[in-house]
Amino acid sequence: MCTMRLTKEVRNNVVREVVGEDVLPVMEYLLDKENISEFKIAEALDLEVNRTRNILYRMYTHNIVTYHRKKDRIKGWYISYWTLNLNRIKQLVTELKRKKIxxxxxxLTKEAANENLFFLCPNMCIRADFDRASTLDFRCPECGNLLAQQDNSKTIENIQGLIEKLEGELADDLKTKAVAK
Ligand SMILES: [Zn+2]
Known part of the structure; x- marks a missing residue:
């Protein structure tokens, strides 16, 4: 079992992104519980049973919850009992980080290849891409100043910083996982 620190904030962010905001109260409620019927969840959260089921099935499609069904001896119908799969949420955190990287x-490749090359008027009248700037002979149509190529080195630096940060986090996550094994 993985011991990656799963703070409430990290947990909420990843589940919000993958499944949706409305899932969060159900997830909170299921923490530290096991095999809770959908009726009990609906009652505890003051939700309609159908709405609760919809939320649970959406969580289930991402394996964030597991369930088993049991026939109710008195009522004669089947009831599903739900358990939160915290390990799957931890996996999703890692998957999302990989995707973002x-x-x-x-x-970064696009910026470095200057695919997003832009030209700016020093008086900030216009910002034009290469095609437009060349039809203007690299002169501002408003004030006549020569357009200057926008420097994207700051953008590149920022992206590199973000990648490094995420890769560092990912390495830490995997380290804790390895130790826990
Ligand atoms: Zn200008």
């Missing part, structure tokens, strides 16, 4: 690396 990939996206940032894509962005």
């Amino acid at each position: 990939e996206q940032l690396k894509d962005k």
